[in-house]
Amino acid sequence: MDWRKCRSFQEAKARELILKEAPSFHPRFFLALDVSYARGYAFTAALLYDALTGKEVEKKDAVSRVNIPYVPTYLSFREIPPILRLLSSWDVSWDCLLCDGQGVMHPRRFGLASHLGWLLKKPSVGIAKSALCGSFSPPGPEKGDHSPVTDKEGSLLGYVWRNRACTKPVFVSPGNLISFEKSLDVVRMVSGRYRVPLPLHRADKMTKESRKGAQV
DNA sequence: GCGACAG
């Protein structure tokens, strides 16, 4: 991997992101994505969630070989190949992507959710379980409590969001084609009762389930 | 130079 080229790529493409939704953006169907690893294989899961009924509509998983290592700030280069492989073999449509990782809350404003949203030209939101960059004050203890995450210059990067009372908060940021405010609304729509928003919680379970039943 | 560092 040529990380210098990856870095230039991130810097260039981050300028093409649109942190604003279309006027007609009223998302109902969300596609949650997650990937887990074992013995050189990536176990990818995608789950289509209907926020109106609160139920999952469809789901699919896939297994791929992985060579690219995890290097902080370059996660998307490792996860996107297996994710695209799954999506290309599946006829599914959705309004917004939910990714297990950062959106623009990234040193070069181009985390996994942004990279995917940019590639697919679709709205996306990044939801990460820990911080990669930025500073913030801890949000209150109740579900829904949140505080802004900013960079050194004071620009907004996203929010630290308490998805469940008295539990470690998650980091929410827009990926592409959605605003900061709307990305928080999206998380409210799919929050559920776990630490991580429901669709992503389920996608994570799928990923581990497919790994358990793998003969590789 | 040192520490931090999504999954």
Place this chain on the structure above:
DNA sequence: ATCTTGTCGC
């Protein structure tokens, strides 16, 4: 992320 036992709380 993964490895890995018990343990605390609803």
